[in-house]
Amino acid sequence: MEHIKTAEEIENIFRNVVFEIWHMNPDTKQNQKRIRFPWGSDIQNKQSDSVPTWKRNENICLIYELPQDGSYNSLSDISYELDKSKRDFIEVDEHTDIHTVIFANYGPNAYEYARDIRDGFKRERIREYLKKYHFFVVPPISAIKRVPELVNGQWWNRVDVTVVFYEYVRRGETVKSIESVSITAMTIANGKELTKSVKSEIK
Numbered sequence: 556m557e558h559i560k561t562a563e564e565i566e567n568i569f570r571n572v573v574f575e576i577w578h579m580n581p582d583t584k585q586n587q588k589r590i591r592f593p594w595g596s597d598i599q600n601k602q603s604d605s606v607p608t609w610k611r612n613e614n615i616c617l618i619y620e621l622p623q624d625g626s627y628n629s630l631s632d633i634s635y636e637l638d639k640s641k642r643d644f645i646e647v648d649e650h651t652d653i654h655t656v657i658f659a660n661y662g663p664n665a666y667e668y669a670r671d672i673r674d675g676f677k678r679e680r681i682r683e684y685l686k687k688y689h690f691f692v693v694p695p696i697s698a699i700k701r702v703p704e705l706v707n708g709q710w711w712n713r714v715d716v717t718v719v720f721y722e723y724v725r726r727g728e729t730v731k732s733i734e735s736v737s738i739t740a741m742t743i744a745n746g747k748e749l750t751k752s753v754k755s756e757i758k
Contacts, residue, residue: 558689558725566592568688569618569656575684576675577668590616611711614662616672623653623719644730651721654690658716669699669714676718689723 560568570590574581579589588609609615631650660669675681676692685691697717704711 557727558723560688560722565620565654566618568685568690569620572681572684573616573618573658573672573675576672576678576681589614590618593617593619609661611706611709612663614660614664614668616668617659617661619657619659621655621657623655625653628653645727646730648726648728650724652724653693654720654722656718656720658718660714660716661711663712665712665714666699666701669716672716673699673718685720691721691723693719693721 570592571581573590574586579586581590628651631648633646633648636645636647658669658672660666660672662668673696676696682692700715700717702713702715704713
């Protein structure tokens with residue numbers, strides 16, 4: 556079985572896990588725009604083609620998902636196994652992808668929400684939720700950072716949480732087995748070459 560996720564699936568995992576930390580329902584209307592993505596598929600808000608906007612007094616969390624290089628990225632475990640028909644082999648590539656994820660919180664309660672996210676990833680129930688999707692938190696989690704932004708002459712409150720994750724990835728590719736072999740034999744009789752082809756089937 557392969558374990559490969561699309562950008563939409565990864566965004567949805569992090570969106571839902573933050574709602575799990577906050578004990579909020581991700582499907583209620585008032586929460587639909589609570590979490591956003593600055594680029595990518597943004598499957599919930601459909602704002603990929605425009606700049607997302609919100610008011611200064613709204614509590615918003617932007618999630619930046621950033622693939623990262625590391626020592627584990629260059630390591631792969633290659634193995635082979637039979638497919639369901641027990642006829643062909645599957646070449647299996649298992650490796651780890653590294654993700655640095657920034658949770659940028661805006662609004663009057665940005666500090667509190669950021670602290671909840673930081674502490675939430677230390678909780679066993681959250682780690683178990685991520686484990687189902689083959690994501691694992693890499694400790695230690697850095698301290699939250701206050702990085703207010705000056706927008707049109709006004710300071711906007713912003714507090715960031717940065718968390719690193721390992722993702723287990725498994726990819727498979729079928730390696731066809733040999734089904735038949737053609738053999739050509741030549742003999743010389745009375746000065747003439749005699750050629751005979753034989754096709755051998757492998758069962």
